[in-house]
Amino acid sequence: MASLARTRLTGRLIRPAALRAHVRGIQQSADSTELRDKPADLSEPITVKLHEDSFRSYLCDAPDLEVQVTKDELLTMYKQMQTMRRMEMAADALYKAKLIRGFCHLAIGQEAVSVGLEHGITKDDRVITAYRCHPFAVMRGGSIKGVIGELLGRQIGMSHGKGGSMHIFTPSFFGGNGIVGAQVPIGAGVSFAQKYMGEKTCTFALYGDGASNQGQVFEAFNMAKLWNLPTIFVCENNKYGMGTSAARSSSNTEYFTRGDKIPGLQVNGMDIIAAKRAVEFARKWAVDDQNGPLLLEFVTYRYGGHSMSDPGTTYRTREEVQRMRSTQDPIRGLQRNIEEWGLATEQELKAFDKAAKAEVDEAVEEAKASPEPLLKDLWTDIYFKGTEPPSMRGREREEVHVY
Amino acid sequence: MLLSRRPPHFSTASKVVNLGFKSRKSSSSVEPPPAGGHLPSVATSAILKSKRETALRTPGLTWADEDSFSPPRTVVGGRETRKMNAYQAIRDAMSIALAKDDTAVVFGEDVAFGGVFRCTMGLAEEFGKERVFNTPLTEQGIAGFGIGMALMGHTAIAEIQFADYIFPAFDQIVNEAAKIRYRSGGSFNAGGLTIRTPTIKTQAIIQGHGGLYHSQSPEGYFMGASGLKIIIPRSPIQAKGLLLASIRDPNPVVFMEPKILYRSAVEQVPVDDYVLPLGQAEILVPGTDLTLLTWGTPVYHCETALHMLASPAPELESVVPKSLRSAKVELIDLRSILPWDMKTISESVNRTGRLVIVHEAGVTAGVGAEISAEIQKRCFLKLNAPVKRVGAWDVPNALQYEKFHVPDAIRVLDAIVETLTF
Numbered sequence: 001m002a003s004l005a006r007t008r009l010t011g012r013l014i015r016p017a018a019l020r021a022h023v024r025g026i027q028q029s030a031d032s033t034e035l036r037d038k039p040a041d042l043s044e045p046i047t048v049k050l051h052e053d054s055f056r057s058y059l060c061d062a063p064d065l066e067v068q069v070t071k072d073e074l075l076t077m078y079k080q081m082q083t084m085r086r087m088e089m090a091a092d093a094l095y096k097a098k099l100i101r102g103f104c105h106l107a108i109g110q111e112a113v114s115v116g117l118e119h120g121i122t123k124d125d126r127v128i129t130a131y132r133c134h135p136f137a138v139m140r141g142g143s144i145k146g147v148i149g150e151l152l153g154r155q156i157g158m159s160h161g162k163g164g165s166m167h168i169f170t171p172s173f174f175g176g177n178g179i180v181g182a183q184v185p186i187g188a189g190v191s192f193a194q195k196y197m198g199e200k201t202c203t204f205a206l207y208g209d210g211a212s213n214q215g216q217v218f219e220a221f222n223m224a225k226l227w228n229l230p231t232i233f234v235c236e237n238n239k240y241g242m243g244t245s246a247a248r249s250s251s252n253t254e255y256f257t258r259g260d261k262i263p264g265l266q267v268n269g270m271d272i273i274a275a276k277r278a279v280e281f282a283r284k285w286a287v288d289d290q291n292g293p294l295l296l297e298f299v300t301y302r303y304g305g306h307s308m309s310d311p312g313t314t315y316r317t318r319e320e321v322q323r324m325r326s327t328q329d330p331i332r333g334l335q336r337n338i339e340e341w342g343l344a345t346e347q348e349l350k351a352f353d354k355a356a357k358a359e360v361d362e363a364v365e366e367a368k369a370s371p372e373p374l375l376k377d378l379w380t381d382i383y384f385k386g387t388e389p390p391s392m393r394g395r396e397r398e399e400v401h402v403y
Numbered sequence: 404m405l406l407s408r409r410p411p412h413f414s415t416a417s418k419v420v421n422l423g424f425k426s427r428k429s430s431s432s433v434e435p436p437p438a439g440g441h442l443p444s445v446a447t448s449a450i451l452k453s454k455r456e457t458a459l460r461t462p463g464l465t466w467a468d469e470d471s472f473s474p475p476r477t478v479v480g481g482r483e484t485r486k487m488n489a490y491q492a493i494r495d496a497m498s499i500a501l502a503k504d505d506t507a508v509v510f511g512e513d514v515a516f517g518g519v520f521r522c523t524m525g526l527a528e529e530f531g532k533e534r535v536f537n538t539p540l541t542e543q544g545i546a547g548f549g550i551g552m553a554l555m556g557h558t559a560i561a562e563i564q565f566a567d568y569i570f571p572a573f574d575q576i577v578n579e580a581a582k583i584r585y586r587s588g589g590s591f592n593a594g595g596l597t598i599r600t601p602t603i604k605t606q607a608i609i610q611g612h613g614g615l616y617h618s619q620s621p622e623g624y625f626m627g628a629s630g631l632k633i634i635i636p637r638s639p640i641q642a643k644g645l646l647l648a649s650i651r652d653p654n655p656v657v658f659m660e661p662k663i664l665y666r667s668a669v670e671q672v673p674v675d676d677y678v679l680p681l682g683q684a685e686i687l688v689p690g691t692d693l694t695l696l697t698w699g700t701p702v703y704h705c706e707t708a709l710h711m712l713a714s715p716a717p718e719l720e721s722v723v724p725k726s727l728r729s730a731k732v733e734l735i736d737l738r739s740i741l742p743w744d745m746k747t748i749s750e751s752v753n754r755t756g757r758l759v760i761v762h763e764a765g766v767t768a769g770v771g772a773e774i775s776a777e778i779q780k781r782c783f784l785k786l787n788a789p790v791k792r793v794g795a796w797d798v799p800n801a802l803q804y805e806k807f808h809v810p811d812a813i814r815v816l817d818a819i820v821e822t823l824t825f
Contacts, residue, residue: 128551159588167586174554175587179578185544186579189551189559196508196533196557216575219544226539381589382629384653389682389742392629 026299027053030112030270030333033067035341042071042343054274058256060263060294063281067273071343077119077272078338078349081111081331083356084135087144090360091134091151095308099368100151103178104165107132109303112272112330113236114139117204119272120279124199126172128187129206132236132302133168133176136206140173144360149367156370160377181207181214184233188220191231202230202286204279210241212255221259221293228292232282233259235295236269238302243315256297263291269298270328273337301328379403443710445667445703450687451638455484458671461640462685467647467676484671489664492639492672493522493599496646497560499676501530504558507650509535511545511562511599519564520601520665542568546575546598550583553595553655560650566602566659567616573624580655581630594653599646601662602635603700603763604800604809613662618800618809620699620764622659622740626773632656632681633740635699639670644679645738652681661699684744686751690733693757693823696748696774698737701761701810705734708815723816727823740770748774749781756787757825759818763809766794788825793818 032051039046045068055062088106095104107114114135117127129136134147142158150157150168158168166176174190177183187205194201207217212235224231235255239246246253256264263285267278278296285291301324305312312321338344379392379401391402443449452458459482466482487495500507509526515537517524527535538545542563549559563569569576576598584592603620605613625633632654636642642660649656687702688709697705709732715723733751737743752758758778760771775790793815796808 157588159586159590162588163586169587169590171590174551174591175583177579178586179574182547182575182579185547185575186551186554188544189548189553190555191551192548193552193555193557196506197555215571216543216547219539219541220547222539223541223544223548227536381584381587383632384584384592384594387652387654387681390746 025053026056026266027051027268028270028299029268029328030272030330031336032268033271033273033337035337036066038341045070046341046343048273048341050271050274050277051268054268054271055278056256056266058254058264058266058295059261060265060285062265063277067277069273069276073119074334074338075344075352077115077276078331078334079352079356080115080118080139081272081334082353083144083359084111084114084138085331086356086360087138087147087363088134090148090364092304092308094148094152094364100165101153102164104151104308105131105306106304106308107135107302109324109329110236110238110269110300111135112275113269113298113300116272116275117234117279119276121204121283122201123172124201125283126174126187126190126194126201126203127206128174128177128183128190128203130177130180130183130208130211131166132208133166137168137170137173137176141170142168142173144363145366148364149370152367152370153372154367154370155373156367161370161373162377162381181211181217183207184211184214184217185220185223187233188224188229188231191224191229192227195227195229200287202232202283204232204234204282206234206236208241209235209237209239209246209253209255210244210249212258213241213250221262221295224293225259225262228290230286230290231293232279232286233262233293233295235297236300237297238300240302240306240315242306243310245315254297256295259293259295262293262295264295264297266297266299269300270330270333272330272334376401443703443706445664448668448703448706450702450706451668452640452670455671458484458640458673461644461673461679463680463683464640464644464673464677465679467651467678483674485674486669487639487643487672488666488669489636489639489642489660490520490522490524490666492643492670493646493660494524494526495672495674496643496650497523497526498529499647500558500560500650501526501534503676506556506595507534507558507560508552509560509562510538510549512540512564513537514562518562520660520662522599522660522665523562542571543575546572547579549596549598550575550579550593550655553580553593554583554591556595558595558650559597561596561598563598563600565617565662566600566621567619569598569600569621569657572598576631576655576657577625577628581628584654585630592653593655596655597646597650597652597658598656599658599660601665602659603661603663604805605662613805614801615799618805620659620762620795622657623764623768623770623773625657626741626770628741630654631741633659634681634738635659635661635740636738637661637699637702637736638664638668639672641679641736641738643672644677645681647676648678648681651678656681659699663700682739682742682744684735684737684739684747686733686735686747688732688734690731690755692730692755693732693759693819694735694748694751694755695732695759695761695815695819696735696737697761698740699763701763701815702734702736704810704812705761705815707812708819709734711812711816712819719816723820724824727820730819730823732819743770743774745777745781749778752778752782753785756785757822758782758786758790759793759815759822760790761793761810761815761818763795765797766792767797769794788822791818791822
């Protein structure tokens with residue numbers, strides 16, 4: 001159960017002794033939460049206690065480890081994570097069948113972050129991320145057929161088939177974005193508007209450990225702290241920025257400490273209960289207590305490669321991936337907890353798995369049946385309707401589009 | 404290409420430089436003419452509307468306080484105008500935008516103090532520090548931040564302090580602002596975003612020359628970014644009307660303000676709320692023999708060149724054939740770089756058969772390249788001469804000799820003569 005974070009930290013030799021003394025790696029197993037109090041009536045909240053190393057904090061106190069959850073919520077989380085994984089696996093299969101072309105980045109292994117985030121925020125909070133956006137798009141009000149349809153480039157897609165993998169939006173989800181780091185200042189701008197309009201909401205601006213070294217991420221940190229914006233910067237640290245491990249790309253791999261004066265919290269991103277707890281903490285920090293921005297770092301892991309063309313095994317060992325899958329999987333971890341705590345049986349959970357697969361299969365069929373965008377759709381949504389140039393060019397005279 | 408075909412007595416750029424030396428030699432005996440000669444400059448330009456009557460007749464002007472949303476009002480004794488230079492007109496536009504639109508905010512480096520060119524003077528005091536505020540020196544962040552606000556339905560008026568500094572924000576402008584509507588299938592847009600930025604050479608406006616990073620004209624770099632609009636106004640009336648139109652346009656707009664005109668261009672500017680159309684060029688001087696197309700500061704160099712053509716100074720008489728002096732040159736201000744007004748330009752060239760394009764950016768892959776390619780295609784059979792481009796040399800915008808490598812009236816005149824005699 002030795003976490004990767006821990007091995008990596010101890011492996012770093014040049015570290016001031018004083019710092020080394022109190023650095024303890026974050027717990028990264030998915031089933032280390034203990035049951036504390038289980039009511040007879042399972043519609044009542046259950047009290048559980050997170051592992052003491054679920055959080056590490058920077059310039060703030062870590063959240064309380066005692067968390068109240070309900071049976072229904074845990075089962076919903078399980079169902080949603082399982083469905084999201086099934087959706088990503090379906091995308092993987094469709095890609096390999098050459099039905100999805102172009103870029104496709106899957107979030108298999110990181111389900112506890114997307115689903116956990118949704119359980120800790122309100123519908124009116126805003127979320128923006130970059131590449132691994134499919135689960136967020138569904139959780140934020142989208143649909144599986146809308147995501148798969150977008151990947152397939154069909155009209156049913158959430159951007160009508162004109163965006164593709166990184167370009168999926170809902171009214172409270174500002175997408176998928178294709179430029180690494182560009183979404184972070186945009187998130188700061190979104191949260192400024194929330195503050196300006198007096199909304200009791202905040203924005204979660206997500207980026208990866210790879211994007212964390214982009215200059216504009218720091219520009220956004222500075223503006224958010226300067227103006228005390230309700231921006232929660234969320235670093236999804238899956239330990240590899242494309243094919244480069246965090247330690248090879250970042251002089252400081254403790255991403256939760258990189259906001260300078262912005263307090264930070266490192267979170268076990270494989271345990272969905274810890275993830276939810278951290279998100280609630282962040283939301284209270286920014287919205288209720290109006291403390292300004294906060295930096296959350298979810299330590300997580302992606303099982304697949306960076307993209308479909310990356311097998312994901314040239315810069316890390318198969319054993320490492322296998323160990324993460326078998327010992328720290330967020331879905332298996334929650335499953336063990338649910339079974340151990342007597343909230344559902346293995347058979348009941350298996351039924352959920354089946355239902356998830358069926359739901360995804362149905363969505364895939366529906367998406368596949370949807371037509372591709374029409375030729376005229378190439379020319380829409382470039383400018384606001386009615387304010388376009390009189391015409392725009394195709395390759396030759398016949399293709400020039402006249403509005 | 405033209406050298407072999409050009410009659411020997413017509414000038415080339417190098418010849419003109421020689422002419423300059425010649426006139427300097429003779430200046431020991433004769434008092435030299437004032438800088439720019441006894442010719443119209445920005446200060447005396449006939450293009451600038453210094454009278455209320457002409458200002459109110461500005462082509463395309465649409466009052467924006469007569470829409471159904473505004474309270475009914477009766478204008479007694481006609482609309483008012485006030486003498487303003489370009490920065491005052493721009494400030495006036497932003498003041499109207501802030502007053503009428505509660506979601507409008509103005510931000511950028513030092514804008515709360517008025518900005519380096521004073522375009523935001525007093526706005527923070529008038530509308531509050533929450534709505535007019537300074538940002539860190541963070542261009543990419545400013546652009547991204549503005550896009551985020553626009554996504555939430557706000558009117559974001561961002562300033563990039565110099566167009567030369569827009570390059571760190573290039574990614575956000577081209578990849579995010581321009582594309583978000585398309586890539587989200589129309590569910591989001593950055594239409595509320597307007598990025599103002601001072602452009603074109605500096606000259607004497609801030610103690611000498613702008614040099615490498617304060618004199619560039621980067622409009623051409625954005626020209627391929629469909630989804631974006633690029634506007635460059637030539638005067639205070641234009642600046643106010645086009646800026647208000649840009650702010651209200653439902654697409655992201657990069658609004659580039661010729662910085663030398665901030666103070667030097669003065670007009671009687673209507674004080675009420677009005678807009679001028681985006682995407683439309685304006686014919687400033689009608690003509691039949693040659694179309695002279697430009698935008699921003701060079702509008703005035705072109706005006707000067709037209710006077711030189713009609714009545715050349717004694718030093719220039721030998722290079723401007725008498726037969727050309729009555730040539731009617733049509734002067735057009737493009738105003739909108741993206742989308743550009745193909746219709747007006749091609750109609751004009753179909754009438755005149757000749758086109759000279761003047762801009763301050765380098766010739767290679769400048770905006771003129773795109774326009775000349777399109778015009779040669781559309782007007783091929785009507786052209787009497789190749790489309791001529793007059794732009795800066797393909798060198799970095801050097802501190803030294805700035806006057807020589809960006810086009811001035813002499814080089815415009817040279818191009819006109821060459822094209823008319825092709």
